[in-house]
Amino acid sequence: MRAGAAGPGQLEVQLVEESLPCREQWDRKSAMVNQLLMFLPTPIGAYALLKHKPRKLLPYLAGATAFVTVWRRFVCARCQYYGRECSTMMGITTAMMMPRDESRQLDRSAMVADFAIIGALVLFPLPQVFKEFHLTVVYLAAAAAGLGSILINACPRCGNDFCPMKDLHRAITSSWGGVAAGHSH
Secondary structure, eight states: OEEEEEETTEEEEEOOTTSOOOSSOOOHHHHHHHHHHHHTHHHHHHHHHHHHOGGGHHHHHHHHHHHHTGGGGGTGGGSTTTTSOOSSSHHHHHHHHSOOOOSSOOOHHHHHHHHHHHHHHHHTTHHHHTTSHHHHHHHHHHHHHHHHHIIIIITTTOSOTTOHHHHHHHHHHHHHHHHHTTOOO
């Protein structure tokens, strides 16, 4: 999809057929599940911050908002899934927010930075999350579900072979395969 002006106050979104070839089309349901699971720690973390350290809430929400908007220029707008359903639907939402970035292709360093930001956003509310046992359990389960969903559902299907999550997926599946086959590593 490509966003463009259709007229005053209107947004026109068109399919972009000239995009790079993708290994596999994503189905909307799995993409939406992945998106939900990846997003789930954010409201839980926001709740913990609001309850235990409200002055940290605004920087947290600003960081999370910048991550799903401004930062997408450096990842999703350069990705082969731009304008298409992807593992988290950000290919479509990014196309609605901004044009494709033709200046560079998505690469491993951008993906490493993307995951570092995700890690920082997950870690930021932890001191406040840890103040309540049930909140800790829910938050850590949500973060694990998001990571697990991507590793299990997205990595095997994604065409971005340079992604560090693909390396993690390969390492996990090869060690499970080795254990299942009776080999030790």
